[in-house]
Amino acid sequence: MDMQVAKKKLGLKERYAVMTRGLDWKPSYQKMEDIYPYIAYEGIKIHDWDKWEDPFRLTMDAYWKYQSEKERKLYSVLDAYVQSNGHLNVTDARYLNTVKLFISGISPLEYVAHRGFAHAGRQFPGPGPRVACLMQSLDEIRHAQTQVHAVSNYNKYYNGMHDFHHAHDRVWFLSVPKSFFDDAITAGPFEFMVSIGFSFEYVLTNLLFVPFVSGAAYNGDMGTMTFGFSAQSDEARHMTLGLEVIKFILQQDPANVPIVQRWIDKWTWRGYRVLTLVAMMMDYMLPKRTMSWKEAWEVYFEQNGGALFKDLARYGIKMPDCAAQIALEKDHLSHQAWSTFYNYGAATNFHSWMPDEDEMAWLSAKYPNSFDKHYRPRYEFWREQAAKGNRFYNKTLPMLCQTCQIPLVFTEPGDPTKICYREVDYKEDKYHFCSDHCKKIFEDEPEKYVQAWLPVHQIYQGNCFPEGTDPTVEGFDPLAAVLKYYHLEHGRDNLDFEGSEDQKNFEAWHGQATKNI
């Protein structure tokens, strides 16, 4: 039987033209520069906005149709997951700490991304990018909401997630992702698009979402897997927007090339530093690992990013210089990060631990050039100390990088035995940096980065205690006061996984789920 399919009246290209450019108009009684006040000051020259086209050619009517289907799928899975006590099916309660990291470190960024794309879209005079930014802005608030909904199920049973947004704005290590996005949304609309649309979404987002979501699937976390994939299904469109915007800006005027190159250099490095959290999650926090950080970096940055920059070479864009240093760090990044969190495990909203024998063997196999030589001995020492009742918690505050806000824990490129320190004198003050790249970013825009809200400085200045705290009283415990300010409960939300309430509860509940007691 021949099925007769109703012929569409317009093809995709015509429909897209009608539903984007066709809806735009030229203002007659207001000046363009009054309507779009931020479009000129970054120095980017655009001659013809109509040259921009979304290659998916997605229009708002189709957008609503597909997004609502995604939502229906997502929420029916979430219901089933909750109804079947799905949280007891994860590989190991240690896994839940990746969820805590995600909800407090990443989900609030989705909301900021929503605001950022709404703002950028409003500022672009071209209807093509404006519609694409509107869609992305809606996607991002959808991601924030669905993540909060999915993770709220875990919050009923496990610690550390109860006040994630409060934590995001205050907890020391969360200032790393927070300041990254604050930096982006306070830039002009073009830099925002290059920073988030291109450098983060196109070059780096695969490293955040694919291993995280695939890791969730591998560790039995259907809730996270489902919101992750639902969010990820929007990412292909975001990546496309990022790439098209870059190509569009570069094609419009040769004078744009050096500006865009500087932004790509800056934001690739900024984004990479934020991904430090993902590196340690992949290598340490997933009980069942999908691939190592180093492998993910090789596939998604070296191979895929390599292809991308080869393609962009015809516009005069080259691979960012920082790629050389990142290549040197890939054997070390996750180990140095996890060591730091193990040290500072008394001041985090998740638990830390030392890898067991099998996990150490996995790390040795994945990192033959670095793990046994530089990190295993340190871990074995800490493990011995913990067994003797001396679990090490570092209670001194570290020096922070003025740009990325990560403590100065990374080593010199090419010398993993020496901590890397850089400094700059600017207007009577001294500023510290974790790397040459963060130092250069500061030197390019010092007036922006001197305003950074650095958690360690703020604690020392007395700004991170609950109101009414008197730090001069006898026996004052600054860490306890800071945890109260963070809304974290000592002994419950922080410290080692071994002996934690999460560990005990999961064991007891998991037992109930498999036995008749």
Added chain:
Amino acid sequence: MSTVFIALQTNEDTRQIVDAILQDNPHAVANEQPAMVKIDAEGKLVVRRETIEELIGRPYDLQEMQIHMITMSGNLDQTDDEMTLFWNA
């Protein structure tokens, strides 16, 4: 020549889409990972509506792919009949 890729969620809707893509792109390689399939291809990858329709036995709008997509790499061009990923260099 550089590699382009598209990654789709593993589910009943994508099983035949993946088959269609592999059928139309003999040089492509499917790489199965937890809950997802990543299809890598040197230089260029074409997703054809007609092939998908033949395999699923119903009319298909390529924009439905939006629901199952995880990530992709390469420049994109989409029409009613084809979705193409490619590198120029």
